[in-house]
Every structure is written in C-alpha cells, then in structure tokens.
Amino acid sequence: MQVQPYLFFEGRCEEAIEFYRNTLGAEVTALFHYKDSPDPNTIPPGSEDKVMHANLRVGDSVMMVSDGLCKGQPGFQGFSLSLSASSDAEAERLFTALGQGGQVQMPLGKTFFASSFGMLADRFGVSWMIIVAS
Template identity: 60%
Template sequence: MLVQSYLFFNGRCEEAINFYRKALGAEVKMMMRFKENPEPMTEGCGPGGAAIPGDNIMHACFRIGESEVMASDGMGTGQPEFKGFSLSLTAASDAEANRLFNALADGGKVEMPIMKTFYASSFGMVVDRFGVSWMVIKPLPMP
C-alpha cells in the first residue's frame, strides 16, 4: 500500500511547483492542464457552476528526494487552507536542513526556528508562501 500527499492550490499550482523546484530541487514527473483533458469537461463543473480556466493544472506529480507529491489547482476558489498536517523533510546534514528551511521560509512564516533539540541536531517548522506546513529535521543517530 502507498500513501501519497495530494495538495490543492486553487489556481497557484504551477507557481507552487516552480517554487518547490527552486527551493527543494523538485523534479516534475507529470503535469496536465484542464485544457489538455482528453475527456470533455462538464460545463460549469467548477465551484458554483463556474468554468475552470484551461491553463489551470488538472493533475501534477513531482518528486522531492525519494518521495512523490501530487498536486492540482482543484476546483476550489480563494486561498487554499492546509490545516491539520505537515510535510516533513529529513535532511542528510545540518547544512542541508538549514538550506531547505530557509528556502521554504522565503515568503512564508517561521513557526519554530530551526534549532538543536533532544531528538535532532536541526529541527524547525515553517509554513511556506502557499500555506503548506513543513517540518525540516536532521535527526540525531538512534542509540
């Protein structure tokens, strides 16, 4: 069984993916726009019966390290809300943890500055400019 994250960006999906490419080295595996859908769209299937802009991202998949994340503009409008979860990045070194944390914090909000804890040589929490919550960690070796 595989569990994957699927993020809905309400019109900012392509911008978010480009940000993750720059900040995290994300690699786009697949991206399809609504206008590229091989099946005819039901007219007015957007929120409140609104048409979906053809350039919006219908489905995308990108790789960050060893993990794949799926994303879409979805059919919502307004500001996306990502509540009740965080994506966690495990860094290979403290320098990498700091680099990743600072890249995600650009235009975002630091919830907990990156620091040494009893369980990690580096740990911090940040909400990026798209509202996605991230935890960045360089764990201490297990005894």
C-alpha cells in the same frame, strides 16, 4: 503500500510547482492542465490553463498537486510535511528557502531528538517540519 500527499493550491499550482522545483529540486514527472481533459464538463469555468493534476518527485517521495476547483486561496490545516535533510547545513538551506514569504512556526535548532529541527509554513500555507535526526 504508500501514502502520498495530494495538495490543492486553488489556482496557484503553477507557482507552487516552480517554487518547489527551485527550493526542493522537485522534478515534475506528470503535468496535465484542465484543457487536456477529454470531458469539458470537468473544467471549472475560466480554468482551462490551470493544473488539473501533477506529480512532483522530491528525493524518493512523490507529491501530487492540483489547482483543485480554482477557488482562490488554498487552505492547508491539520497536517505538516516532514522533510528529512542529510546534514545541518542542508536543513538550514531548505528551511531558509521554504520560509521565503512564509512564516516560521519554530526556528531551526538543536533539540533532544535531532541535531536540527524546525517548523514553518511556506508562502502557500503548507506546513513543513525540517529535521536532521541525531
């Protein structure tokens, strides 16, 4: 059994996919646009070229993403994605890259439970926790 996040970017999914490819090295393993649907009734008006569904492989994990109903601004609240880095240097690189255009919630630093830990919301509003367990 696995739990996999499914994030709805409400019209900014292609931008998010490119951002995660560049920052996390995400690999796109599936990508379907609304225009690929055999049922035209499932296509939100004007959204033919938007992402209906995509899978992104990040390390050993899969993140599913979509433009959802393409209503504009995505809303990500009540959760964070936790990203385990292999070293403090890697944590710093990831934290800096994910934070571009985003907002730092807790600066990356040493804690009693990790050699590096920090929290931020990326430019799409997705909350991330970056950790290097001690």
